Amino acid sequence: MKTAVVIGAGFGGLASALRLAARGVQTTVVDRLSMPGGRAVEFSREHSNQTFRYDAGPTVLTAPILFEELFQLFGERLEDHVELMPVTPWYQMKFIDGSTFNYGGSTDDIQAEIAKFSANDALAYPAFLAHSKKLFDKGYEELGTQAFLGWGSMIKAMPAMIRLRADRSVYALTAKYFKHESIRRAFSIQPLLVGGNPFDTTSIYSLIHYLERKWGVWFVRGGMAQLVAAMVALGQRHGVQYEWSADVAAIEVNNKQASGVTLRDGRTLQADTVVCNADPGYVLSTLLPAPHQQKHATERKQYSMGLFVWYFSTDKMYPDVPHHTILFGQTYRKVLDKIFNKLELPEDLSIYLHRPSATDPSCAPPGHDSFYALVPVPNLRSDIAWADVEHDFKAALLEALSDRILPGLKDCIVDESFVTPEYFSKELMAPWGAGFSITPTLLQSAGFRFPNRATTLSNLYFTGAGTHPGAGVPGVVTSAKVVERLMFGSVQ
Numbered sequence: 001m002k003t004a005v006v007i008g009a010g011f012g013g014l015a016s017a018l019r020l021a022a023r024g025v026q027t028t029v030v031d032r033l034s035m036p037g038g039r040a041v042e043f044s045r046e047h048s049n050q051t052f053r054y055d056a057g058p059t060v061l062t063a064p065i066l067f068e069e070l071f072q073l074f075g076e077r078l079e080d081h082v083e084l085m086p087v088t089p090w091y092q093m094k095f096i097d098g099s100t101f102n103y104g105g106s107t108d109d110i111q112a113e114i115a116k117f118s119a120n121d122a123l124a125y126p127a128f129l130a131h132s133k134k135l136f137d138k139g140y141e142e143l144g145t146q147a148f149l150g151w152g153s154m155i156k157a158m159p160a161m162i163r164l165r166a167d168r169s170v171y172a173l174t175a176k177y178f179k180h181e182s183i184r185r186a187f188s189i190q191p192l193l194v195g196g197n198p199f200d201t202t203s204i205y206s207l208i209h210y211l212e213r214k215w216g217v218w219f220v221r222g223g224m225a226q227l228v229a230a231m232v233a234l235g236q237r238h239g240v241q242y243e244w245s246a247d248v249a250a251i252e253v254n255n256k257q258a259s260g261v262t263l264r265d266g267r268t269l270q271a272d273t274v275v276c277n278a279d280p281g282y283v284l285s286t287l288l289p290a291p292h293q294q295k296h297a298t299e300r301k302q303y304s305m306g307l308f309v310w311y312f313s314t315d316k317m318y319p320d321v322p323h324h325t326i327l328f329g330q331t332y333r334k335v336l337d338k339i340f341n342k343l344e345l346p347e348d349l350s351i352y353l354h355r356p357s358a359t360d361p362s363c364a365p366p367g368h369d370s371f372y373a374l375v376p377v378p379n380l381r382s383d384i385a386w387a388d389v390e391h392d393f394k395a396a397l398l399e400a401l402s403d404r405i406l407p408g409l410k411d412c413i414v415d416e417s418f419v420t421p422e423y424f425s426k427e428l429m430a431p432w433g434a435g436f437s438i439t440p441t442l443l444q445s446a447g448f449r450f451p452n453r454a455t456t457l458s459n460l461y462f463t464g465a466g467t468h469p470g471a472g473v474p475g476v477v478t479s480a481k482v483v484e485r486l487m488f489g490s491v492q
Helices: 011-022 067-070 108-113 121-143 149-162 170-177 179-185 192-193 202-214 225-237 280-287 333-340 386-404 423-428 472-486
Strands: 005-007 028-030 044-048 049-053 084-086 091-094 100-103 218-220 240-244 248-254 259-265 268-272 273-276 308-313 324-327 351-354 369-377 411-420 460-462
Touching: 005 011, 011 028, 011 067, 011 225, 011 273, 044 411, 049 202, 049 369, 067 225, 067 472, 091 192, 100 108, 100 149, 108 121, 108 386, 121 170, 170 179, 170 202, 170 273, 192 202, 225 240, 248 280, 273 280, 308 386, 308 423, 324 386, 333 369, 351 386, 369 386, 369 472, 411 423, 460 472
Parallel strands: 005 028, 005 273, 028 240, 091 324, 273 460
Antiparallel strands: 044 049, 084 218, 091 100, 248 259, 259 268, 308 369, 308 411, 324 351, 351 369
16 A cells, blocks of 8 residues: 545544554545534634634544544654643533533542532442443443454454443433432433434443543643644645645546545546545445445434534623533433434523633633534434524524523624534535434444445545544544554554
8 A cells, every 4th residue: 555545634534644644655635625624624704803713613632642642653742733721620511400510520529519419429420430431441442443344343342232231321321320310411411422312322432431531621722723733734744645625526446446536626636545534424325436335325324413503702701601511401301302303403402602712712812702602403304494594593592692601692792603504514515414423322333333444445444423433533533543453454
């Protein structure tokens, strides 16, 4: 293998390109957007002699070791190129009755927060943490970088999955340890950050809590897009080529091997191997020649919810609002069922509010605050006509934020924009406009996800949210390790 083309410059594609370059493979990354990042692209607008910048997607870094490894491949250090800032608390959770829960910190910190709701639940926390560690040790450390190709690999992993009760949902596992409903919500909401319904997502994903405890929750000074820029610059220093606004029209196939890509401008880039950071469902149903297409690929999979994300800046400061706030609505199971299963627009809003200027004031102009508010909504399998409802939905979101956490918001907004699932579909080529590719249910985990290597083309690989080990920044970056293992038999 001497040459490779990577389709897509999200975290998975950028990590794959770096691992290929470290192996001596001449690698070219192409992306249809005008800048790198994929879901982690930066939105930037200038008006009134001010610049307003927003991280479009990921808001935290929870496993910095994965990025440290990428720089170490070239004898460099991550800390020489980006500054990581601790986020405290990791998240503040606000419930409809006005109570708050500061999620994160040491065992003593977390137990003290739980005790505000239930002394017995506080005593149960160490046992929950121990269970989360078992899931982390097996699901992340042992199986995270393993390739699952075919039934054989799944059968080998099955005994451990059975012992860990992977058939149980994240919420069911949480309910085993905690009795207070607010605490159950606080420790079961993590699947929503990777596209899953806590009532359907396999309990393996409860490993996220231990992962957060092990490495902490961090923010990159200047925004998460600075980490994207640092990865691109690292690749440039070591021979990776990048092409922006380069939309792939087709993956070329010769003699049952991927031989490169054809761009919509008519150019063909030949390569010995192709790595796709685009959604596998889109690639398999659209970019391959007819004999290798799998048009059913998206039909048979359950895709994650969509996202409504409102980006805005204010000329009023909200110093008491932390970096991350999760505003729970009145209901939990009911509203998630409405979004994931009934595909109906929620009226009872649950909101993820990101205020990066709480940690890094440079993320907003002087005297301003910057935010994004994210609300889970049905994906485009619903019959919602977003053009008809998007402004009313944003108005409802503004009202909810004003009432619960940002008083006077309407009168102090100086910049704003929003995206709906239509953005994810049209700009990011995400099937059904899903925010996180396929959902992490038991039957869509490990070997049941899209494979990291195509079943009909032995040199076509997949990295990103839809493949093993899954969505979220750690999962996406780890998928590049899986691809490297498939290509070379080991991971550097």
